Amino acid sequence: MKIFVVGATGAIGRPLIAQLLAKGHDIVALTRSPEKARTLAEQGVEPTMRQNLRFANADVFDAAAVQAAITDAQPEVVIEQLTTLPKTYTRESMSAAAAFNTRIRLEGGANVLAAAQAAGVRRYLRQSIAFWAVPGTGLADEETPLAFDASPAVAADARIVTELERRLLGNPNIEGIALRYGFFYGPGTWFNPDGDVAQQVRQQQFPIVGNGEGVWSWLHIEDAATATVAAAEQGNPGIYLIANDRPLAVREWLTTFAQWLNAPPPPQISVEDALQIEGGADAVYYGTQMRGVSNAKAKRELNFQPRSLEWVVDTAVVPTRNNN
Ligand SMILES: NC(=O)c1ccc[n+]([C@@H]2O[C@H](COP(=O)([O-])OP(=O)(O)OC[C@H]3O[C@@H](n4cnc5c(N)ncnc54)[C@H](OP(=O)(O)O)[C@@H]3O)[C@@H](O)[C@H]2O)c1
Numbered sequence: 394m395k396i397f398v399v400g401a402t403g404a405i406g407r408p409l410i411a412q413l414l415a416k417g418h419d420i421v422a423l424t425r426s427p428e429k430a431r432t433l434a435e436q437g438v439e440p441t442m443r444q445n446l447r448f449a450n451a452d453v454f455d456a457a458a459v460q461a462a463i464t465d466a467q468p469e470v471v472i473e474q475l476t477t478l479p480k481t482y483t484r485e486s487m488s489a490a491a492a493f494n495t496r497i498r499l500e501g502g503a504n505v506l507a508a509a510q511a512a513g514v515r516r517y518l519r520q521s522i523a524f525w526a527v528p529g530t531g532l533a534d535e536e537t538p539l540a541f542d543a544s545p546a547v548a549a550d551a552r553i554v555t556e557l558e559r560r561l562l563g564n565p566n567i568e569g570i571a572l573r574y575g576f577f578y579g580p581g582t583w584f585n586p587d588g589d590v591a592q593q594v595r596q597q598q599f600p601i602v603g604n605g606e607g608v609w610s611w612l613h614i615e616d617a618a619t620a621t622v623a624a625a626e627q628g629n630p631g632i633y634l635i636a637n638d639r640p641l642a643v644r645e646w647l648t649t650f651a652q653w654l655n656a657p658p659p660p661q662i663s664v665e666d667a668l669q670i671e672g673g674a675d676a677v678y679y680g681t682q683m684r685g686v687s688n689a690k691a692k693r694e695l696n697f698q699p700r701s702l703e704w705v706v707d708t709a710v711v712p713t714r715n716n717n
Contacts, residue, residue: 399474456508463512473505484675521572570625609646624695
């Protein structure tokens, strides 16, 4: 298929392009940066596949340029992976990035969706997020309501995701698929050994909040790409939760992550103390209330077979990462 990828040079875009090309698809990748385009073409893409990769240059805020690029490419499918998130994952950096990230998704995304529709694109997949199911017991599924009453930033994000998904899935002229990804880990992410969270954990700056009972769902970046390829090829319109088989409470994943990194144990902070800090209510949500998600639908319909989190094993023995 001819597939137009927006956000092609980001953490998920890079493995996604490589996997789409390996499956024989023709790719047009949007970027604002010819330099990034060159790097993308050189990294992770087999030389023999490069003839099926072409780049288009446009900023998603430039509706006319996006329209021209998609009309020119005439793709059957558009995959949108737009974000503008910082390389650091701290309350301050995320809060500073939030407004522009929302604008990219709402305004930039609207331009891409409108251009796709005008060009007669059959299928449109967009990045969505699995973090904001309403707190409760058991795993959330695609029908679980989102946490509109949660802490301020979480509730705002839940509303934005709902709006983005509504625009896409309510569009009768296009087959819309929203992929709600779990926490990315692996190359290019905050949780890679060279990523920002690993660095914070080494410096004991990433605490367990309260009892650490918040449950996180994880997704290796290569598995995120694999699920996305499957959804483009054979998914049904609607929402898919994409995460691995084993959601983990913070106190479990963070403790074992620190061991795996040969870092000191993570510090702990009480809920009361966390709430004193600006944005603390959101930290309490992620640390104590977040709910894991079920990947049953993705397994059933996309034959999704995610890998296990590399720093957690079923025996009590935590592997130590090879530093070479
Ligand atoms: N579910 C999750 O856990 C999740 C989800 C998303 C991101 N993250 C994390 O966030 C961090 C950064 O992620 P990332 O590398 O994907 O983000 P990024 O570096 O901000 O890249 C996002 C993509 O969006 C494109 N883009 C941004 N603004 C654009 C604009 N105005 N016009 C056209 N394209 C635009 C960029 O293209 P060009 O720069 O080439 O133009 C790039 O390909 C990583 O640690 C990642 O793991 C996590």
